[in-house]
Amino acid sequence: MENPFRSEAAAFRFLLITIGAFALIVVASLISTTLGIVVWLLLSGAAVWVYLSQRGAAPEREHVEHVGGPDEYRVLVVANETLGGDELLSAISTLALTKTARFLVVCPALNSRLKTWMSDEDPARAVAQDRLDATLARLASVEIDVRGEVGDSDPLVAIEDAMRTFHPDEVVISTHPPGKSNWLESGMVDAVRVRFDVPVTHVVVDGQDEA
Amino acid sequence: MSAHAETLHDHHGPPEANQSSRVDARTLGMLLFIGSEIMLFGSFFAAYFFVRVVNPSAPAEWPPPPYEFPVFVAGVNTAILVTSSFTMHWALQSIKRGQRAGFLAGMVLTFLMGLAFLITQVVEYLNVGFNTGDGAFASVFFGLTGLHGAHVAVGLSLLLMVIIRGFRGHFSPEHHQGVELPGIYWHFVDVMWIVVYATVYLI
Numbered sequence: 001m002e003n004p005f006r007s008e009a010a011a012f013r014f015l016l017i018t019i020g021a022f023a024l025i026v027v028a029s030l031i032s033t034t035l036g037i038v039v040w041l042l043l044s045g046a047a048v049w050v051y052l053s054q055r056g057a058a059p060e061r062e063h064v065e066h067v068g069g070p071d072e073y074r075v076l077v078v079a080n081e082t083l084g085g086d087e088l089l090s091a092i093s094t095l096a097l098t099k100t101a102r103f104l105v106v107c108p109a110l111n112s113r114l115k116t117w118m119s120d121e122d123p124a125r126a127v128a129q130d131r132l133d134a135t136l137a138r139l140a141s142v143e144i145d146v147r148g149e150v151g152d153s154d155p156l157v158a159i160e161d162a163m164r165t166f167h168p169d170e171v172v173i174s175t176h177p178p179g180k181s182n183w184l185e186s187g188m189v190d191a192v193r194v195r196f197d198v199p200v201t202h203v204v205v206d207g208q209d210e211a
Numbered sequence: 212m213s214a215h216a217e218t219l220h221d222h223h224g225p226p227e228a229n230q231s232s233r234v235d236a237r238t239l240g241m242l243l244f245i246g247s248e249i250m251l252f253g254s255f256f257a258a259y260f261f262v263r264v265v266n267p268s269a270p271a272e273w274p275p276p277p278y279e280f281p282v283f284v285a286g287v288n289t290a291i292l293v294t295s296s297f298t299m300h301w302a303l304q305s306i307k308r309g310q311r312a313g314f315l316a317g318m319v320l321t322f323l324m325g326l327a328f329l330i331t332q333v334v335e336y337l338n339v340g341f342n343t344g345d346g347a348f349a350s351v352f353f354g355l356t357g358l359h360g361a362h363v364a365v366g367l368s369l370l371l372m373v374i375i376r377g378f379r380g381h382f383s384p385e386h387h388q389g390v391e392l393p394g395i396y397w398h399f400v401d402v403m404w405i406v407v408y409a410t411v412y413l414i
Contacts, residue, residue, distance in 0.1 A: 005245050006238070008394035012300045015398045015405070019293065022409040029414045036414065 064198045067167040073099040076162050078106050078155060079174035083131045085205030088174040089138065095170075096144045103139070104166045105148035107132045108158040116153055125150050155188050156195075163196060171196070174203045241392045245399050248362070252403055255358055259351040259411065266347070274348050278341050282412050288331045289408050292363075295324035296401045303394050309384045315377050318390075321397065322370045325363055332360050352411060359407050362400045369393035 004014035021043050029036025068074060075095055079088055083105070095101050111124035128150045139146045151158025159171065173189050175181040183189065193200045263269055274280055302317025341349045373393050376382065382390055 003242060005242055005395050005399060008300065008303050008391045008398065011395045011398035011402075012296060015293075015296055015401050018402045018405050022405050026409050026413045 061194065062163070062196050064163055064196055065167055066169060068102075071100045073101045073170070074166060074168045075101050075103045075170050075172060076106065076159070076166055076168035077103055077172045077174070078108070078151075078159055078162075079205075080108050080110050080128060080131065080155075082174040082176060082203075082205035083107055083135045084138070085174060085203075087205045088172070088203050089135075091172055091174075091201065091203045092139065092144065092146075093142065095172075096142075101145070103144060103146040104162060104168065105132060105135060105139075105146060106151040106158050106162050107148065108151040108155040109153050110155075111153040121153065124153065155183060156191055159192055160195075163198075168198060170199045170201065172201045172203060174205050177204050177206050235388070237388060237392060238395075241395055245396070248399065248403075252358065252406075255351070255355050256406075256410070259355055262347045262351050270348060274352070275346065278345070278348075280352070280412050281335055281339060284331065284335055285408060285412050288328050288335075289404065291324050291331070292328045292401055292404055295321045295328070296398055298324065299394050299397050303387065303390050306382050306387045306390055307384055311377075314382070314390075315374070318370060318374045318377055322367060322374060325367045325370060325397075329360060329363050329367065332356065332363075355407050355411055359400070359404055362403065366393070366397050366400050369396060 003010070005011045025036055025040050025043065028039035066074075073095075075092075077088070077092060079085070082088060092103060096103070107128040109121060109124040109128040111121055115121065115124070132148045132150060136146060136148050149162075152161060162168070171192060173183070173192065175183045175189065178184050189200065189202050263273060298317045298320040302314050302321060305311075305313030305317055336353070343350050343353050370393055373382075373390055376389060
């Protein structure tokens with residue numbers, strides 16, 4: 001269900017609905033207390049039904065505008081534990097050799113849910129930053145145009161943030177193999193393909209140590 | 212290929228704000244604020260329903276005789292407040308269309324009606340015939356309506372800021388977030404009053 005206070009117009013509509021609903025409840029209550037309770041229950045049930053029927057609507061596919069020169073090819077690389085993996089570095093190198101590519105490496109600061117709720121993010125960000133620094137140094141040593149940043153703990157949010165600021169022409173997502181990867185299990189790669197009209201390359205890195 | 216490696220944490224000054232993706236940060240702030248307000252009102256309603264329904268010594272009539280609530284005056288006040296939501300909506304629609312006169316007129320009318328509501332409530336308090344020490348019903352009555360009155364006062368402050376900025380030439384069809392957010396808050400205050408009026412005064 002969309003938030004009834006997401007905008008002024010939506011809040012205004014919600015106010016009108018509230019007036020109508022409470023007018024019904026008051027009139028029914030004045031006729032009889034039982035009828036008032038019945039109307040209240042019916043309206044509450046209707047509200048729950050509307051909530052459940054609207055819940056889970058898939059967001060619209062977003063178009064990511066190409067920015068930069070016509071020859072410029074922007075690649076967003078998303079990885080965390082597999083960031084230094086040979087398969088990923090090989091994929092980046094291949095792209096760098098075949099196109100005038102600029103890379104943004106985003107390393108989501110993976111964290112436990114409890115620590116995220118407690119705002120205890122510094123250690124996770126520090127670990128992600130270390131991985132990022134090491135990988136950027138390796139890529140820079142072979143003269144690849146790359147920069148990097150630590151992203152949100154939710155990889156999908158981190159990717160969305162990068163979409164807004166970097167406008168990639170391609171996304172490369174690196175994960176562990178199926179069965180070992182939380183990102184694959186949660187359907188993150190498919191979610192990115194559904195949500196954005198940008199080619200997504202999935203690179204599987206095997207043999208990386210778990211963080 | 213050019214050599215260019217940097218990390219965003221190398222820049223000087225405060226770190227860049229972490230970006231929230233789907234919801235504008237200011238709108239998200241207002242939503243979270245309204246969420247906390249709903250919980251606050253919920254706690255007051257819990258006290259109200261306890262006093263009126265759950266309490267074993269709850270009065271058979273509401274309010275307990277010989278006291279009476281000024282239902283008619285509060286009803287007129289409700290009409291004023293609901294009307295102010297219409298003018299608020301009109302003001303925002305006007306600025307979205309670039310109609311500055313309509314925007315300013317709508318904002319001023321909204322403010323005046325909100326002020327009228329608050330003054331009427333103060334007058335109602337002075338003439339209601341009971342005080343907070345006259346029983347639990349009086350405490351929850353003043354608690355709930357007073358809490359709402361405080362929110363109207365906060366809303367009026369926001370509206371006043373919008374009006375001042377509006378007369379200084381701020382806001383345009385492209386930039387009206389500063390009107391949108393007080394508008395959301397104002398409608399929320401109205402919604403809460405509908406609930407308060409219906410449950411405390413009418414039912």
